[in-house]
Amino acid sequence: MPDALHDRARYRRILRFAARHLLVIWWYELFLPRFGMRGIAERTREARMQAFARRFRSLAVELGGLMIKLGQFLSTRLDVLPPEITRELEDLQDEVPPAPFDAIHALAEEDLGVPLDQVFARIDREPIASASLGQVYRATLAPQDDALAGFADVVIKVQRPGIASIVAVDLAALRRVAFWLSRMRVVSHRVDMPALVEEFARASLEEVDYLHEAQNAERFAGLFAGDDRVRVPQVVWERTTRRVLTLEDVTAIKITDLDSVREAGIDPRNVAKVFAAVMFDQVFEHGFFHADPHPGNLFVTPGPEGPEGRTWRLTFVDFGMMGEVPDSLRDALRALFLASASRNGRGMVEAMHQAGVLLPGADTRELERALTAVFARFGGMGVAELRSIDPREFRRFAVEFSDVMLTMPFQMPESLLLLIRAVSLTSGMCSSLDPQYNVWDSVEPYANKLVRETATNVVGDVARQAVDAAGVLWRMPQRLDSVLATVESGRVAVTVPHMEDAIARAERSVRRLISALIFCALLVSGARMRADDPGLGTFLMLVSLVPLLHVVFGRRRPR
Template identity: 45%
Template sequence: MVKVGQFLSARLDVLPEEITKELSGLQDEVAPESFESILHAIESELGMSPGVAFAEITAEPIAAASLGQAYKAKLSPGLAGDLGITDVVVKVLRPGIENIVDVDLKALTKVGGWLSKVKLVSKRTDALALVREFSEITLQEINYLHEAENLERFAEAFENDPRIQTPNVIWERSAKRVLTLTDVSAIKISDVEGLVAAGINPNAVAAELARATFEQFFVTGFFHADPHPGNIFITKAPEGAAVDFTLTYIDFGMMGQVSEELKANLQRFLFAVASRDARAWVVACERLGVLLPSADTLLLEEAVSKLFDRFGGVRVGELIQTDPAELREFGIEFSELVRTLPFQLPNDFLFLIRALSLISGVTSELNREFNIWDAVDPFARSLLNGSGTGTVKRLGKDLLANLLTLSQLPGRIESVVSRVERGDLVLRNPELERRMRVLDSSIRRATAGLVFTGLVIAGVLSLPENQNLGFTLLGISALPMLYALGFGRFTR
């Protein structure tokens, strides 16, 4: 149940600040198990007494999480001499946690079944699928050997990146319920004062964190799904090093994986945004599976093209200062598209969104002016310039070739043909459609009013913790507000 709370604590876009602030305490304020029971667990799992396995273990845990606890320790002299390592951190699962998890997951499955029968929930998400995915990840988290394998896989992916570091696994003192790692404790990434005192620029840290995140999403395809501030340390590099600081990730129990197909489609989407190519953007959305079958792709492409022309490269802060008349004009022209919102969210994106939500919050703490999406553009262009994998280079060349030709026409024809085959292409009677829209305009305006109210409340509540998210929600609320007030005669 605590893990569910941790998941919700990151969702500032879903829950108000008062709730998420209380839930965030679950990351740090879980009562620890007794030290005696922890020592017994170590001996039972490693097959040797703690006094033999370690020269010293602190009695007070440095962290007491929902599934396990962590202690500072020193390796036994013989092993320390062999490895050249003395200081370590020992993670120990809470005794009996497997039984507790089993009972709670069964309860969650029952609740998910009930929620799946509620139309308000079932129209937006598959509750049982979410529970199954959450269950799978939680069961992986209570197997420390799985976490150790994740750590080494992540480390291998970034072995040539001087900015990214990880602890080393001490396999001689690790098992399913006990995990021993080198002690990499340093400055917590959210400790802005500590960073400044160490001579590290917080703005540079925010930029590097964004880059590392996109590298995981779009290149390695294996990403840290729980990058909250307690799981990332910043270490000042020694004199003469290639970089001035490093990011050290810890806690690899919750990881996300992007399939090759999804990774390629994410790269296509990234390139489309960087190149301001509306047609490529729509195609990427279709391949990602985020468009509903009923989506009018031609109208969507036209709308996105105009958005790119006007707002491409504009930061969120600048967007808020946009003349309301411009938003009104856009709302009138694409009122039908704005009303239908032809998007859906595949399950593959759940961890991506969670990780991005956490990273966005961390970067905002480091730099109030930083917008994580500002980092997308230079990252995408670096891939287009050939610094990525073979797949990235191929996609980049394909995209650039498309931009230099008139090859969009066949794509448009194919889209029309697909709509005909699906039976989505129809002849419209403008007058009849106008009369039908007039009949239900009052209902739609009332709905728009509710949406506007919800966005404003969410935006105001989000401002103290995440200004970017708060201002974005407030800016977006202009569209349903204009619609609800009837500006521009949307129904005609």
């Protein structure tokens, strides 16, 4: 009964917080403008957004559970939230006081079904990490498990007691709040809140299922099997359940500990190059990537001396957040690519609808104008020309179209957001390892490959369509004779859809002959804007869409 009372109190607490701020939104964004006081709402909007973010941050830290995860999730949603909110939440840390070891011990024994001292020779009582959903401990396998696994040192990740109930309560409250927001036009015309909450719910439920994380780790390890650059912890499946995860302890030098990296005889600049190459291999070649490559999840593991100096490997941990793009989205992104290659602003908007980036019913005329202006200014430029452009010119474009970007109902698919997150963290990490790092140097080899593959694919498609069209034209005189004979005999029943289809295919073929090299311009301009001014926000993300879709499209092979 006390747990049920606690759950109801938590549920009501979240709803009261939401209701209070929904009332503020209604007052300033709906009531005051109706009576000619829109200026008051506009002047106070930034301060109100900042105040809301600060209060939510305090609530999240106090309640823990999914609230901290929600704050971190919202901090990445530059597509639907103003920067006043995302900036306040971007450094929200998932660090809470640890649960008592006795409670963790009891939960682990219950899930594993055996006393812990039978399967672990030693377990540290102090966690090496404590988060709102689980805690991590170092341990040593018992001799019999050590012999089976081939290693003794492990880390055990155990769910916090009662977290399943807290997750259920939090998701129920968030679904209720999403329903309220869906009834408010000022919110619903820009954001599909129920869909956003369900996306968050799916990610959260996967994160509290450690079997899912174990499968991710094993899949990731398989992609890099035999690759001397990468090390991945092995899963001890016999000691892993939905609430307990046991992994090989691969802790080594933290990737951002530059002094220790140098002391081990390893050049941080080489670490930056290898890390970027490994990350871009994941997103360009495998289509399955680590979406949370922050310093706590990356280690440099020194090896023996080799002919060229100290050998080492890059070690990844924590596979709870992984990114992947489904075939349906990949097809939509292919349409985005073709539209961008032909500098077709209208085609890009239509493809964005197909990809689910824009909500249904969005007025896209201004967006088409903005994309057309970007294509007109930067679309025909080569890499060297783009590098020489004054960053202030990029900034001027961002300012000119900022209102369009902020009012347009963008809502990125989760896979695109994870990709943006991974690329952003990769760029930042490499810059900390090597101040002279340029993201283009890492992307360029993949971009060149994509150009060749894309050109081959486009030419092949065009050739097939041209053959089809030629066949129609070759048969046309005979068909015309047949049609005229039918007309002369008085039996007029003429249909032309096949001819219209052939003509339409021919027109599409001509449009698709435009060189795929144009995509390089948008790729570099997006990367350059992020490096020069991270605050460009949603505009930067929009310009970055094209290089990101190349990442996915590059996985398709010519037919």
